[in-house]
Amino acid sequence: MDATGLRVALFSGNYNYVRDGANQALNRFVTYLLRQGATVRVYSPTTDTPAFEPAGDLVSAPSFAVPGRKEYRVPHRLSAKLRRDLKAFQPNLIHVSSPDPLGHRAVSWARAHGLPTVASVHTRFETYPRYYGLAFLEPLIESILRRFYRRCDAIVAPSESMAQLLREQRMNYDVGIWTRGIDREIFNPGRRDLAWRRALDIADDVPVIGFIGRLVMEKGLDVFSDTVDQLVTRQIQHKVLVVGEGPAREWFQNRLPQAVFTGFQKGPDLGRAVASMDMLFNPSVTETFGNVTLEAMACGLPTVAARATGSESLVTEGVTGRLIRPGAIGNFADALQTYCLDADARHKAGQAAQARAERNGWDQVNQALVDTYLRVIRQRAQGLSVRSSPVP
Template identity: 70%
Template sequence: MSASDLNQGLRVALFSGNYNMVTDGANKALNRLVGYLLRQGVKVRVYSPTIENPAFEPAGDLVSLPSFAIPGRQEYRVATGLPARVRRDLEAFAPNIVHISSPDPGAHRAVTWARQHGIPVLGSVHTRFDTYPRYYNMAWAEPLLTAILRRLYRRCDALVAPSESFAQVLRDQRMNYDISLWSRGVDRTIFDASHRDMGWRRDLGIADDEVVIGLFSRLVMEKGLDVFADTIDELVASGVPHRVLIVGDGPARHWFEARLPQAVFAGHQAGQDLGRAVASMDVLFFPSITETFGNVTLEAMASSLPAVCAEATGSESLVEDGVTGRLIRPGAIHAFAKALQAYVENPEMRVAHGAAGEMRARDFSWDRINQSVADTYLRLIRQKGARR
């Protein structure tokens, strides 16, 4: 029986905090999931805050939720609940599974609505929200935030996480006892070493013989930008020849540009332009500890780059230390610098580890990965029916 045959009858109400307002890994994954489900004949309706000029066109039908902008982070909004018009829309759509993907008040209300109607709930966890306060001088709030997240996720029938390492963190935090994987795929038409463009590098002022240490990400402090900058300072102080290429934009860009005036900032890139930028790097340096999977890491590996990452959830499920890159203790500036220096000075190791990473990236097929979510929907529906 085909996947589309298995999926017939699914009616999914997906609640997102930011479905297409910002181009980030979680939003791209959710839109790709909805696109796959629709191609399989699944009925999907998405409920999310909306803005007048979103980053991209959404996959599927989108119903706007009331929301407010996060102070200091206006690009993100918080869904505040389910007004009567949304509840009427839900009743008319009649989902047989509810999927929440952001722990905001809208998601809390969606879980309550589903439980009142006897509908199973799947929660997908995309970000280490519990670690965010430490980047804004609010580390005292982490235990409170963890408790709020636990209350929400324990009310779900199951969770999906993008990596086994993060799933284990959720288990250790007692978020839920039914946690499976919804991994991430990589678009090999975009991310491939064949898109390397030396002419593009030259136009940025980078010589052919210079080794480029690259970062491509949304430029926000929780991506470890301070650790990145401190590590580059140590390389400069040690006289290690290199160039730094930063691809991306975000609220911390001005801080980052002032902190690394010698770096090349290429701004936001998307699609084939992003693939060209990544393939034109020589090594990825990504010290973030907030990733639950590490789309950036996988895309760099598909482009045959060795990856130097923090030993944290997400990266440690992708990078094999000493084979496809290096995993370094979070915040260990000197160790990060030594790992990068080794790749700068040893082109043979750089090529070998990049090739091994590309082989590892071949394991990630989007259709297979997204069908695993549909399979989880079907399992939860069966289990709910059996309990009745």
């Protein structure tokens, strides 16, 4: 079998109603699958105000709004209507991208029908409770995730560091890599626009520290703010440029009143914003990959990041940027101070970062997941059942 024989049922907790790096990667992948001649059907919550048009056929799944985070929805069941749709579609592989109730039911459906299942891991859900005063729940959530992923034939992670963590957590015996690509037409140093910076009241000679991403607390906004406070105390000349939107924007603006907030940017506008920074500061520990880090690297920026999954697979310490112990405010400030004061060090690390980003083309990374699909289907056909837990 090749890609033309694939009939993939993809289950997602957020395929297109809120824009983030994970669902954009899924949409790109579906586009690639369709281009290769595969047949795809996507099952996900939908809203009347989607963030973007979905790739492929999208079927709405029953869902409810997350309490306190109403922009997100939880698909809570595999309804009779969805079961009938699945039966009519006749998939030969199930892909689950979120360990939510719908994802669990999809895996059970696949096992009941003898179909192989591949799960993609997009975020470290087990770390989320610590940002809401519920860190004691992390072992329980990790246990739930382990049960979910062990019932799949294979799981894929977006970085080698995340894959290794999943192995250490005993999530599955078959852990592969489905990394992320970069659109070099959008993200490159040529997008740098000093006139655009000046329009935001940023002088040409002022080093710009960038933040890119959804404005939610689990992205490390508190660590970012505390680190910037130290630079202010040290009287280090800089400007903070925040690109993104989210429910914590008001909190972030109150903490960083001198920062420039551009709101959400996309396409060439996002490329311009990223290339017009001088360095990226990414203190988050929740990413499994870090799309924004790769985008910044492609634009020739050094990155100061938390030493965590995702960033460790992209940033080479002392070469393309700095990797700092999570939460080490003083060390983060030291690294940013060096890049603010030493333009040569900044330029050298940026050049190395751009060279590293050249490895990630979308077609190459998406074909790796197609190859995983074909392998697990072939293994099932040969009677090689998944080495997972015996949970039905």
